[in-house]
Amino acid sequence: MMGMTWIFVVVGVLASTTSAVPYPGDFLPTPKSYSGYSLLRTEPLLREDLARSLLILDGMRGIHFWKYPLVNRSSDILTSPAQLEHIQALLATLGVSHDVIIDDVKDLLAKENDVGVNGYSALEEELERAVPDKSFFQRYQRYEAIKNYAKTLASQDSRVTYENIGSSSEGKEIGLVKISSGGGNKPAIWIDGGMHAREWISPATATYIMSKLTNKEPASESLLSSFDFYIVPIINVDGYEWTHTGDRMWRKTRSRNNGRCIGVDPNRNWGFHWAEQGSSTDPCSDIYHGPRAFSEPETLSVARAIKARPNIKLYLTFHSYSQLWLVPYGYARNTRPVDYNELVRLAQVGKNALSATYGTSYRLGTAPDLLYPAAGGSDDWAKGSAGIKYAYCLELRDTGRYGFLLPSNQIVPTGEETFNGLAAMAKELHRTLKKQQTRPVGGPYVNADKELNSPSGGEAEYKL
Ligand code: 0X9
Numbered sequence: 001m002m003g004m005t006w007i008f009v010v011v012g013v014l015a016s017t018t019s020a021v022p023y024p025g026d027f028l029p030t031p032k033s034y035s036g037y038s039l040l041r042t043e044p045l046l047r048e049d050l051a052r053s054l055l056i057l058d059g060m061r062g063i064h065f066w067k068y069p070l071v072n073r074s075s076d077i078l079t080s081p082a083q084l085e086h087i088q089a090l091l092a093t094l095g096v097s098h099d100v101i102i103d104d105v106k107d108l109l110a111k112e113n114d115v116g117v118n119g120y121s122a123l124e125e126e127l128e129r130a131v132p133d134k135s136f137f138q139r140y141q142r143y144e145a146i147k148n149y150a151k152t153l154a155s156q157d158s159r160v161t162y163e164n165i166g167s168s169s170e171g172k173e174i175g176l177v178k179i180s181s182g183g184g185n186k187p188a189i190w191i192d193g194g195m196h197a198r199e200w201i202s203p204a205t206a207t208y209i210m211s212k213l214t215n216k217e218p219a220s221e222s223l224l225s226s227f228d229f230y231i232v233p234i235i236n237v238d239g240y241e242w243t244h245t246g247d248r249m250w251r252k253t254r255s256r257n258n259g260r261c262i263g264v265d266p267n268r269n270w271g272f273h274w275a276e277q278g279s280s281t282d283p284c285s286d287i288y289h290g291p292r293a294f295s296e297p298e299t300l301s302v303a304r305a306i307k308a309r310p311n312i313k314l315y316l317t318f319h320s321y322s323q324l325w326l327v328p329y330g331y332a333r334n335t336r337p338v339d340y341n342e343l344v345r346l347a348q349v350g351k352n353a354l355s356a357t358y359g360t361s362y363r364l365g366t367a368p369d370l371l372y373p374a375a376g377g378s379d380d381w382a383k384g385s386a387g388i389k390y391a392y393c394l395e396l397r398d399t400g401r402y403g404f405l406l407p408s409n410q411i412v413p414t415g416e417e418t419f420n421g422l423a424a425m426a427k428e429l430h431r432t433l434k435k436q437q438t439r440p441v442g443g444p445y446v447n448a449d450k451e452l453n454s455p456s457g458g459e460a461e462y463k464l
């Protein structure tokens, strides 16, 4: 009983500092400094009620969950110096031990994008020689630079086209790059990045893949002979810029929610099982699903662009961090698609090739099994609503040493290994598609395809 009282006292103190007021960071003259913020890692939370008690901290000022509290796993909590004591008291009351894994994130922030500090190792230098645009991938680039990179590629290579597929809430253009060596109606692979603003390695990797696909080497030429590629390097363009100018830890879009807290989690905003588990009705939460499915111009534009291209056979979306190869569905537990094993088999090929590059290990499975159930994600929508058979979400490097603040000298190796995973998977998919073309009607895949083409859970409700 005493324990419970304690929890209420501690939570009461924390609650008095929630951010349920207009978000002041919108007017910051300089970026939020994060000086003195530390990253705590709890021990695995062994009971549901422990996870629930910690979840009360969600959306409070000075607190950012890098890993949401869930039963049977540890939670990473970034905390301001002002909240540190309160959180530690709460953890003590709950009987949950923790380590301070990053003392002051300001130090990492200063280093993550500093080419001088992130001097390349021999391996990275070696790698960099293979990349035509050397210095571009030495650091995390801003939105304009990535957009210009894509436009320049399009102006220099006749196989590349750049298209503006829509405007963000703040009026920034969302760019789609198509890479096609021509020669008829090929199957296509869709890749997107930058759904979550602070996951900088994601747009960097998507852009790196653009570079690799156009480098005219045999590996990329062979890929382009089998597939067209569509790449949106940054979906959440406003949020991404905000992480460079205002708040490095921003996750959501920058839409105005009727004057209350800013932003919607774009990966809770897609129209497949929208607003179900693992998303929030609270505009101040980092996992706010928005007022309706596709309320965000960013998710709506990308969904429309995908739907307009029925030849897409593989959908890949890049997030970070944790090194996971996620297979649908993510919206709830035990909701595997009928062809789940086929999806796993193809992913395994990609994962093996990725890991063979530098030994980076990935875990493969559904989001509810490896992370948590979360509805409204783009991967689920791609499979369940757009009918793209092979849809995956990749949580890129690392597993938590740097988390979102992955030093920029890891862009090139992350790009290399991810490209290798993609290339191996594309090759295998090409073989599979060829086999299907020659299979007689009534073969074993007919039912699975039927299932795919009559998706349940939302398509009718959320017409694009
Ligand atoms: O929570 C997410 O949106 C993704 N993880 S992240 O740490 N990058 O935020 C995982 C999404 C997995 N897919 C679905 N739940 N549909």
Ligand code: ZN
Residues within 6 Å of the ligand: 195, 196, 199, 267, 319, 320
């Ligand atoms: Zn993400």
